[in-house]
Amino acid sequence: MDLFFYLILFLMGITFGSFYTLAVYRIPQGQDITHTHSYCPKCDHKLGFWELIPVFSYAFLGGKCHHCHEKIRPRYFILELVSGLFFILVAACLKLSVETLTLMQIAEFAFFVLYFTFAVLMAVIDKENRKMNQSVLMYGVIISLMYIVYLCIVENANIYRYGIYIVAYLVVLLLDTITLKKKARNRYVYGILLTLLTMAVFTGEYIVFTTVIITLLSIAMYLLIYQISKVHHKNKQSDKQICNEITIGYLLGLVNIIFFVFVLFYQNYLS
Ligand SMILES: [Zn+2]
Numbered sequence: 577m578d579l580f581f582y583l584i585l586f587l588m589g590i591t592f593g594s595f596y597t598l599a600v601y602r603i604p605q606g607q608d609i610t611h612t613h614s615y616c617p618k619c620d621h622k623l624g625f626w627e628l629i630p631v632f633s634y635a636f637l638g639g640k641c642h643h644c645h646e647k648i649r650p651r652y653f654i655l656e657l658v659s660g661l662f663f664i665l666v667a668a669c670l671k672l673s674v675e676t677l678t679l680m681q682i683a684e685f686a687f688f689v690l691y692f693t694f695a696v697l698m699a700v701i702d703k704e705n706r707k708m709n710q711s712v713l714m715y716g717v718i719i720s721l722m723y724i725v726y727l728c729i730v731e732n733a734n735i736y737r738y739g740i741y742i743v744a745y746l747v748v749l750l751l752d753t754i755t756l757k758k759k760a761r762n763r764y765v766y767g768i769l770l771t772l773l774t775m776a777v778f779t780g781e782y783i784v785f786t787t788v789i790i791t792l793l794s795i796a797m798y799l800l801i802y803q804i805s806k807v808h809h810k811n812k813q814s815d816k817q818i819c820n821e822i823t824i825g826y827l828l829g830l831v832n833i834i835f836f837v838f839v840l841f842y843q844n845y846l847s
Contacts, residue, residue: 588663590630593631596656598614690719708770
């Protein structure tokens with residue numbers, strides 16, 4: 577019975593993954609993400625039913641558009657598969673089972689899905705465009721507020737603890753509005769701050785703190801390797817180019833999701 581339940585969760589996961597691949601491509605271009613029919617970006621060929629099945633259609637079509645034979649980037653396939661696997665992994669970490677499923681567990685899982693959606697869209701859009709997308713950030717603020725209301729009403733969480741988050745959100749949003757006209761560079765910083773707040777609401781201060789440390793260490797490692805390759809004259813990129821290559825939002829999102837699932841697993845199975 578649970579096997580069937582987990583199969584459904586996997587199918588749900590790859591369907592969300594399929595939505596993410598579409599959203600990360602369309603959101604930065606300001607295109608509609610719900611209504612317009614899926615199409616091949618090269619030849620505009622509208623995708624038929626069999627071409628829309630996540631993961632499987634990629635395998636059937638051999639990673640190519642069936643119409644113009646343009647290669648479909650494997651990262652779309654990977655994103656779908658990873659989403660499916662994460663859905664199963666989190667359900668297993670929360671010890672979800674059909675027989676003992678409670679409303680609270682369903683709510684918890686639904687909030688994980690909402691947060692996972694935020695983290696994936698924020699991270700992948702940052703990786704591909706080096707930009708924190710404003711619509712995605714606002715989506716993060718909205719789901720955070722929903723989660724805070726849920727925690728305070730259903731789980732009797734400490735209102736004051738979350739009150740601090742709401743104040744922090746207001747301060748960042750206010751500063752962002754005030755400095756909006758000055759520099760585009762600041763927007764990236766505000767985007768990172770909003771992301772950290774959303775992460776803290778959903779995964780907790782401890783996990784966010786660790787996420788920041790690991791991210792900073794990995795950036796330091798990257799820069800160190802760059803400096804070494806520069807000494808050996810193998811790398812001709814300028815320092816500015818290298819700095820522009822570092823996508824902080826992407827790294828934060830990746831580290832946070834992996835570490836969050838690891839902690840869930842540890843709490844439920846190892847401690
Ligand atoms: Zn095509």
